[in-house]
Amino acid sequence: MQTDEVNLKKRAESAAEKKAAFGEDFELGKFEEGSRVSKPIEDLQTLDEESKRTLFQVGVIPSEEGRSGSLLVLDNAVSHSSLKDKNIELTSTQKALKKYEWLKDYSWKLVAVDTDKYTAKTYLENADGYFVRVPAGKKSSMPVQTCLMLNSKKVYQTVHNIIIVEEGASLDIITGCTSRKGVEEGIHMGISEMYVKKGATLNFTMIHNWAEQIGVRPRTVVHVEEGGTYVSNYICLKPVRSVQMYPTVKLEGKGAVTRLNTIAIAHPGSELDLGSRAIFNAPDTKAELVSRTITIGGRIIARGEMIANSKGAKGHLECKGLVLTDKGSQLAIPILEANVDDVELTHEAAVGKIAKDQVEYLMARGLTEDEAVGMIVRGFLDVGIRGIPEELKNEIENTITQTAFGM
Amino acid sequence: MLKIEDLTVEVNGKILLHDVNLEVKKGYTNVLFGPNGAGKSALMRTIMGFSEYRVVKGRILFNGEDITSLPMDERARRGLGIMMQRPPDMSGIKLRDLIKVVSKGKKDPEALAENLNMNRFLDRDVNVGFSGGEIKRSELLQLAAQNPNLYLLDEPESGVDLVSIEQVGMTIKELLEEGVECPGESCIRGKSALIITHTGQILDYVTTDRGYILCNGTIMCSGNPLKMLEEIKSKGYEECLECKLMK
């Protein structure tokens, strides 16, 4: 154990300056460490109206109505944690690590500390975050909500989350990542390690809502066992300086299934480098990676990668990108890799402008050009979140309406 | 209601229609005949204002107003509505939502769909994977929601099976008769329409007033639509072509 930690520390230290494989390189030294202490917030409803609105816009309900539990991280401090549903466990990662000796076997086991400077930093800071566990056979009655908020100017935030859904259990979680109004500049680094055990289901929804000079570097790896299902929905519709992520799902048990949906809008000045990767390490595993992105002036790089190492693997990758102005750009990079026979990996990528015949079809029905474009764009994004639970979908649709069209 | 004067239209720099003259009076239902590729759909789409069709000469009058260069949505707002022969797939847009938007929330999609037996299509993406007959019914449903004053119907019956044709025909009849008080000339006639048909089956359901034959990009003649249909059925369009040539 001890030597293990020494080893990890060494590796992390050696990666302290290591640039990430993709995306703008941020000099972390230019930012201050986010505060590790914060006044506990007993009730999210006591927050000021502005903060409540900020939470609401990333799917986090201040009244906690319709939620099993809530956890809020402000800068680097867990400042609120509450739980209604006794079927599940929700606490801070650091508390959980103290409470459970065995959690060591899960912590930093999926994400390598020396992936890049951001993982290294997060490890070396001993970052806190949320820990959610659903015991075998249990189910969260309603979604758990967590919020990671950059609360101060020009700071960096490091977060380490661990989710464990035990055998046959099921969890819906909504994570809203955002910055307090007035916080225009900062760095968010978020490590998430997720375990979906045999026959378990995890529905993970992440909504990003940052500001114009914020850099965002999530690092996520998911481990799915036999018959398990992992569904992710990632939504990013507001301006941000740079998001670069490449969440990876490892399908490690027979028949494991995953679906990753990405919907994003790149505003002028934003660079969104959004990937998703599925690795088929067990027989008859399935993956569907769907990305629907729009640029209204920013740059989008939609990466998708599927690596089939086991027979019977079946995967489909769909990257569709709309370019709504001349200033924006879309780059789709699909990668398919088959290392055994009897696998079926397919992809479909299309980038371009909105189809004129579609716009005119709606205009012939009396919609103005703007209304027509709005409806098409909304439908385009909508396809990216199909197949997710109805209640969640309604909430996301509301978010789309609010953020994308309520500007 | 609709008056087309000396209309010449090009697509991609190529003349498609030339010197077209045609009229649909208020409350009239006129028919447009013509062989494949004659330019019938192009004419309808030009009237509606689709941007690929460039009017190089002549004009389109609607209720006395020159709408030749009016944007499509403005034309729709003034009361033009089209049933397209080949509408695009509208991925992500459910028929139900489109009906709501088009009717400005005034009409219940379920109730409208009932007439056309389209209820199970309301939650499908518009036109995506629709069969030929389903497209016709979906187009008609949208028109019912839109409630135009002039219906441009591009082959409303083609591809529709024998059972559905009854529904389609009756729906069109009802839509066109909206607001009719009595069939006499001096009373209010219903909505106006221009219908493209090859088989003429639709004429079993609606009363028509005037027929036009479009050949080689222009109107060759006009007359009683039922008689014209009979002629076409027995002799094809050969004579029409010659007829013009002899003039």
Ligand SMILES: Nc1ncnc2c1ncn2[C@@H]1O[C@H](COP(=O)(O)OP(=O)(O)OP(=O)(O)O)[C@@H](O)[C@H]1O
């Ligand atoms: N956008 C376009 N670009 C190029 N050619 C076109 C375009 N639209 C129509 N055409 C051509 O113009 C001609 C007339 O087409 P149109 O669709 O109007 O025929 P139609 O009379 O409706 O025939 P049908 O009875 O087969 O429906 C055809 O030769 C067609 O290929």
Ligand SMILES: [Mg+2]
């Ligand atoms: Mg046609």
